[in-house]
Amino acid sequence: MNENTETVHTRLEPSVNQDELILQQQRQIEKEISEKTPLIGDMETFSSLFEEYSGDTVYCQKVRYLTTLYKSMRRTRPDGNCFYRAFIFSYLELLLTNKEEYERFYSIALKSKDKLVTLGFPQFTIEDFHETFMDVVRRVGGGTNKFSHMDLQKLFNEQDVSDYIVVYLRLITSGQLQQDAEFYQHFIEGDRPVVDFCHQEVEPMYKESDHIHVIALSTALNVGVRVRYMDRGGSAEVIAHDFLEGQHPSIHLLYRPGHYDILYPL
Numbered sequence: 001m002n003e004n005t006e007t008v009h010t011r012l013e014p015s016v017n018q019d020e021l022i023l024q025q026q027r028q029i030e031k032e033i034s035e036k037t038p039l040i041g042d043m044e045t046f047s048s049l050f051e052e053y054s055g056d057t058v059y060c061q062k063v064r065y066l067t068t069l070y071k072s073m074r075r076t077r078p079d080g081n082c083f084y085r086a087f088i089f090s091y092l093e094l095l096l097t098n099k100e101e102y103e104r105f106y107s108i109a110l111k112s113k114d115k116l117v118t119l120g121f122p123q124f125t126i127e128d129f130h131e132t133f134m135d136v137v138r139r140v141g142g143g144t145n146k147f148s149h150m151d152l153q154k155l156f157n158e159q160d161v162s163d164y165i166v167v168y169l170r171l172i173t174s175g176q177l178q179q180d181a182e183f184y185q186h187f188i189e190g191d192r193p194v195v196d197f198c199h200q201e202v203e204p205m206y207k208e209s210d211h212i213h214v215i216a217l218s219t220a221l222n223v224g225v226r227v228r229y230m231d232r233g234g235s236a237e238v239i240a241h242d243f244l245e246g247q248h249p250s251i252h253l254l255y256r257p258g259h260y261d262i263l264y265p266l
Contacts, residue, residue: 037077038157039077039156039157040074040076040077040153040156041074041075042153043072044075046063046070046072049063050063062236062238065238066228069266070252070263070264071265071266073254073261073262074086074090074261076089076260076262078258080207081163081166082260083208083213084170084209085162086251087260089152089153089156090250090252090253090262091221091250092136092140092152094251095137095140096140096147101250105221105223108221112220113126116171116175121171126168128164129165129167132161132165132168133165133168136161136165139155172217172220173202173217173220176217177194177197177202177216178195178198180219181194184212184216208258211241214227218243218244222244222247223251224242224244224247224248224249224251225242225249225250225253226241226242226243227254227255227260228252228255229241230256252265
């Protein structure tokens, strides 16, 4: 084999190196996102959305529509966990000032571990996640004004704590899907059993969420959610979908393809 042939052979050789290069690039992109975007951002006006869609007539119309219904928004990190993080942060914000709702939710949250164990989840696996979840819930309902919205935001930007909460919410979602598997099977494409769907699309971190996840989590916690869907439809309206039909939405989320942020009604 001459020198030129050896050079060509080396360049073409392992595709594994190319795969590793792609993975490295992906990790770098994820690192840059995490460095620039907090897990839970500050409350902000819609001016940043107008700027983001500058020159896009369709989306600017829809942002303008949002301003007639909502006073502000809060961004979440686009890491595949945004639905869960936005959902629970927004709801816990509400519980800071709603004692009656807090008491109702506290009971559900406390019993959720035993319910998961009954459904077949190993207790030793979920114990730590439930403990972290309940610790945050108790801080929210501590009965004093010392734990504020800013404290909650700071806590949710602690990666370990925030991720433990997301993991636990994913387990609750999985448990609800498996408990009512016959109903949820209709939402799953193909012949995948619900349990396989949960193991592949619900329980792993960084997996994006769709209607089925929203329905299951809102049902499990009995919390109404309104999701506004930004799309390129001809209407200037940003269509709303309510989950837990007939229940007043406690949480308002903005959905753009693959991502959820928090909305604050006027």
